[in-house]
Amino acid sequence: xxxxxxxxxxxxxxxxxxxxxxxxxxxxxxxxxxxxxxxxxxxxxxxxxxxxxxxxxxxxxxxxxxxxxxxxxxxxxxxxxxxxxxxxxxxxxxxxxxxxxxxxxxxxxxxxxxxxxxxxxxxxxxxxxxxxxxxxxxxxxxxxxxxxxxxxxxxxxxxxxxxxxxxxxxxxxxxxxxxxxxxxxxxxxxxxxxxxxxxxxxxxxxxxxxxxxxxxxxxxxxxxxxxxxxx
Amino acid sequence: xxxxxxxxxxxxxxxxxxxxxxxxxxxxxxxxxxxxxxxxxxxxxxxxxxxxxxxxxxxxxxxxxxxxxxxxxxxxxxxxxxxxxxxxxxxxxxxxxxxxxxxxxxxxxxxxxxxxxxxxxxxxxxxxxxxxxxxxxxxxxxxxxxxxxxxxxxxxxxxxxxxxxxxxxxxxxxxxxxxxxxxxxxxxxxxxxxxxxxxxxxxxxxxxxxxxxxxxxxxxxxxxxxxxxxx
DNA sequence: ACGACTTTGTGCGTTCGTTCACAAGGGCTT
DNA sequence: AAGCCCTTGTGAACGAACGCACAAAGTCGT
Numbered sequence: 001x002x003x004x005x006x007x008x009x010x011x012x013x014x015x016x017x018x019x020x021x022x023x024x025x026x027x028x029x030x031x032x033x034x035x036x037x038x039x040x041x042x043x044x045x046x047x048x049x050x051x052x053x054x055x056x057x058x059x060x061x062x063x064x065x066x067x068x069x070x071x072x073x074x075x076x077x078x079x080x081x082x083x084x085x086x087x088x089x090x091x092x093x094x095x096x097x098x099x100x101x102x103x104x105x106x107x108x109x110x111x112x113x114x115x116x117x118x119x120x121x122x123x124x125x126x127x128x129x130x131x132x133x134x135x136x137x138x139x140x141x142x143x144x145x146x147x148x149x150x151x152x153x154x155x156x157x158x159x160x161x162x163x164x165x166x167x168x169x170x171x172x173x174x175x176x177x178x179x180x181x182x183x184x185x186x187x188x189x190x191x192x193x194x195x196x197x198x199x200x201x202x203x204x205x206x207x208x209x210x211x212x213x214x215x216x217x218x219x220x221x222x223x224x225x226x227x228x229x230x231x
Numbered sequence: 232x233x234x235x236x237x238x239x240x241x242x243x244x245x246x247x248x249x250x251x252x253x254x255x256x257x258x259x260x261x262x263x264x265x266x267x268x269x270x271x272x273x274x275x276x277x278x279x280x281x282x283x284x285x286x287x288x289x290x291x292x293x294x295x296x297x298x299x300x301x302x303x304x305x306x307x308x309x310x311x312x313x314x315x316x317x318x319x320x321x322x323x324x325x326x327x328x329x330x331x332x333x334x335x336x337x338x339x340x341x342x343x344x345x346x347x348x349x350x351x352x353x354x355x356x357x358x359x360x361x362x363x364x365x366x367x368x369x370x371x372x373x374x375x376x377x378x379x380x381x382x383x384x385x386x387x388x389x390x391x392x393x394x395x396x397x398x399x400x401x402x403x404x405x406x407x408x409x410x411x412x413x414x415x416x417x418x419x420x421x422x423x424x425x426x427x428x429x430x431x432x433x434x435x436x437x438x439x440x441x442x443x444x445x446x447x448x449x450x451x452x453x454x455x456x457x458x459x460x461x462x
Numbered sequence: 463a464c465g466a467c468t469t470t471g472t473g474c475g476t477t478c479g480t481t482c483a484c485a486a487g488g489g490c491t492t
Numbered sequence: 493a494a495g496c497c498c499t500t501g502t503g504a505a506c507g508a509a510c511g512c513a514c515a516a517a518g519t520c521g522t
Binding site (some may be wrong): 018021022024025026027028030050052083087088089090092094096103104106107108110111113114117118119157158161173181182184188189190192196198200202203204205206207208209210211212213215216218 | 252253255256257259260261277281282283290316319320321323324325327334335337338339341342344345348349366388389391412413414415419421422429431433435436437438439440441442443444445446447449
């Protein structure tokens with residue numbers, strides 16, 4: 001292991017495929033888990049197995065970040081953790097505002113996975129005045145009227161929408177107007193946003209429906225096992 | 232609108248692309264919303280706008296289910312809602328078991344989106360004996376020991392894993408052994424399952440990390456706006 | 463110092479998904 | 493009944509992603 005490594009200017013090619021980006025968090029988590037087990041070096045085969053992906057795909061994904069492996073040896077875990085974290089932007093602090101403190105918002109505010117990975121819940125906001133001032137995980141719930149001020153004060157650019165579907169689009173417009181440029185949407189509606197704003201949606205019901213689709217297929221094929229038969 | 236329609240034997244071609252399946256819940260929801268607004272007929276263009284997708288993609292997706300539109304007119308909303316629901320398996324009852332009744336499990340047990348779409352929380356299970364018997368959304372929390380019995384009794388084939396990462400794989404093995412064939416996994420670990428079992432994962436932290444990645448890119452490009460310049 | 467061995471990084475063929483653009487087909491008006 | 497207009501359904505071009513298989517490149521043993 002040579003001591004000094006070249007520090008690349010983040011994403012050499014300027015364009016990392018979206019599919020790769022979506023897997024980087026997975027690699028990061030797998031690497032951290034390996035490090036905690038005391039592993040210092042890992043091959044693409046091992047890491048791929050830990051992450052549950054094809055090893056060639058893993059190597060190609062990592063190659064988009066740079067040549068961080070050593071042929072014949074593998075990857076240095078510490079070093080790779082850092083590089084992936086840096087590429088993902090986990091080395092900086094990301095204040096996040098959660099809008100909607102119902103059941104889901106509550107759960108999100110308490111979720112360790114957010115706080116433990118560079119994200120910090122900067123503020124909780126809810127439309128329900130009755131909730132105002134209540135503490136959730138040590139943080140007070142703010143009335144909706146303070147939304148813009150909180151975003152500006154805490155320099156928030158990422159918002160989590162955990163509000164009902166009916167108000168989600170209006171809320172989103174307000175968030176964008178207040179300077180939010182990334183939205184994680186839990187409301188089951190497709191949010192319209194202007195160019196330059198990113199939206200990712202987490203749709204719990206959809207996921208179950210997709211499972212139900214395949215489940216139905218399994219049941220069908222087990223009831224008619226001779227569909228392909230033929231003479 | 233002709234009165235009698237041909238009832239296809241579900242998925243004419245036998246194989247619907249996975250990408251299409253993943254969008255069917257979205258179309259279903261958009262259609263239901265249109266129906267509630269009193270819309271009886273919708274064009275691919277309109278429905279695509281409501282769902283936030285390209286209209287050609289929508290038409291191709293729907294064509295995989297069958298020819299349910301009328302050229303020059305569009306799609307009958309009621310009829311299409313039914314066809315999509317049938318294809319997704321929403322016309323049948325899907326009992327679901329939720330394993331892990333922490334913050335997230337609590338929120339899921341209370342989530343309307345599940346129950347309102349053919350899914351029924353048949354049982355709640357948690358490892359923590361202190362929770363046993365407690366009512367969540369009117370349902371008692373069962374001790375982990377009763378897991379297999381509950382799955383058998385209620386004919387459950389879909390499980391939701393909302394347990395900590397450390398126990399997720401063991402839990403999953405147990406679920407599969409008990410007859411579960413579809414798993415919705417909220418634990419941040421890639422679950423290993425045998426052939427024939429489907430797993431979908433919802434990874435809250437990953438979604439934020441993906442947003443952070445793009446957010447970082449935005450910041451970088453706004454700081455160095457002349458990257459592409461050249462002489 | 464050298465060769466055998468290991469593992470990375472990647473060129474290439476294949477598969478999957480998206481989008482364009484238009485022919486086919488149904489309804490509506492005259 | 494005939495033609496116009498509208499929208500579907502799809503062929504075909506394009507592009508993104510995957511995975512094989514191998515050359516390049518480094519390590520380790522002798």
